[in-house]
Amino acid sequence: MTADRSFDQELRFDGQVAVVTGAGNGLGRAYAMALAARGAAVVVNDLGGDISGAGGSARPAQTVAAEITAAGGQATPNFDDVTAPGGGERIVATAIETFGRIDVLVNNAGILDTSEFVTCPDETIQRTVATHLLGTMAVTRAALPPMLDQKHGRIVCTSSGAVFGSREGVAYQAAKSGLIAFTRAVAQIGAEHGVASNAVLPTAFTRMTSSIPPGAFRDFMESRFTPERVAAAVLLLAHASFPHSGECFLVGGGRMARLVLGVTEGYIADDPTPEEFRGHLDTIMSTGTLLTPANRVEEFESYLPRLGFGASLDQLVAPADAPEAGTAVRNGD
Template sequence: MSLDFSGRVAIVTGAGGGLGREHALALSKRGAKVVVNDLGGARDGSGGSASAAQAVVDEIIAAGGEAIANSASVTDFAAVQAMVQDAMDKWGRVDILINNAGILRDKSFGKMELEDFRLVVEVHLMGSVNCCKAVWPIMVEQNYGRIMMTTSSSGLYGNFGQSNYSAAKLGLVGLMQTLSIEGAKHDIRVNSLAPTAATRMTNGLYPEAMLNAIQASDVVPAMLVLAAQDAPNRTILCAGAGSFEAAHISLTQGVYLGRGESVDEELMARLQEVKDSNEQKIPENGMAQGHQEIMAAMAAHRD
């Protein structure tokens, strides 16, 4: 697998610090030209400044790379389109999109204001949608694209006080699932990364000793693999502290119960059997669930 990004153009959102900065620096080090995007706001999304993105661009240029800064909010589709056009005007293509921008507004669901829920979903999920939409026709035209969503263990498995963040992060996996199918014929490969890293977003969530063990740079190899020419498609990689795993949304073999007045009681009685993961599989697409259920019904009627 080649991890040479010479000649490639990458857009990295939320790249003014933390994981995004590490992603941008790593892509540049391996030859990519990079658009460093960052609104420059606080962790909760308030405020904004172009200085964060420019500082990373300065680092890249000082190291001999090529980069431009952009301070657009990913929630503003027109501004995102302008950012993509800037990349096209300067370099003539966009090969890689790293959707990394995000904010946190943590609070238990019962105490959370709906506006805080909406804004987190708007930045993480709709921000990634906006960026994907802006680069999609370019990637289709050039028959090449690599898109990475930044999901989270909170989205995959839940986390107290993060209902808004969790919903947005799992939404990104759903977006990945469909875009990876629709983009395949154009060699647009879409994947997700669930990172565990010490960044501004995790301050106060872990003890100091644990934070020292989960450096943002430890996550970068997974990003490089997911953005590479030989990248997989429709893969969820988890990374942190030097370990790498894959997460899957799987389907159990299940149980055919048919129809009838007592199906609800039987389902309750056999629920553990339905949940049995011994013969679970990873469906190729959303139709696979229905296909499995129809096949089970047809087999039962033949018996």
């Protein structure tokens, strides 16, 4: 067997422009520094607030941009809030006005939410969802048109392993779960235009996890789960050579693993009743056969033959100029 030596070929970003949101500290800083070290001109975006999203300061973004410049790279700071009206447009405009284009967008801006759901203030829920989900949507929405026009772009979103469920930080989990669907949707939009969208679910020791009590576990996290270990995967997803889109990866401590959105084979009833479904729960719950559809249409088509319908949905879509020929639902519940 011939060894795969692809890891010997350094991934470079020379001539490319990257935008990294939330790049003033922690993971975002690691991404910005790593992209710049490999040739990218970087827009270092950071509002400069605390981990709850309160306040603001130009210093974090300015400091990181200055570090990049001092090391011989190209960078410019940006202080826009991803949740503010027009914030996404201004962040992307900074890249285009300063460097002439945008090739890479890393959506990393986020805040911490560990609140109890029932007693959590409405303001906390709204700020959390706005920062993680709506903020990512705003910047991506602004970045897509130039990427689609130039037939090239790489978008990396930030979800979280918290999507598997936890008692605290429910708003955070809900927003991060929404980003999985958003990442897959953007991948569909960009599929025919050379624009890829993927997500990372990172684990790293940063100011958001520094509340871990002193001890052996904290020491292990601080030494092994560095932001730079996550940055290695982010740069791979951001590179033009990465062949996948619409995928999500758990990254941390030197590990990179694919997260799949799977569906069991399930049970089909001709005349369903609650009692019949209850009687076949073992089959419904079994992961012995697990499907991993790439999109909503593929999931729908996966069981249509078992219902007695053999045609592909693509064959049922009426031409745009002939709506009277009939309609078919391609993407919906």
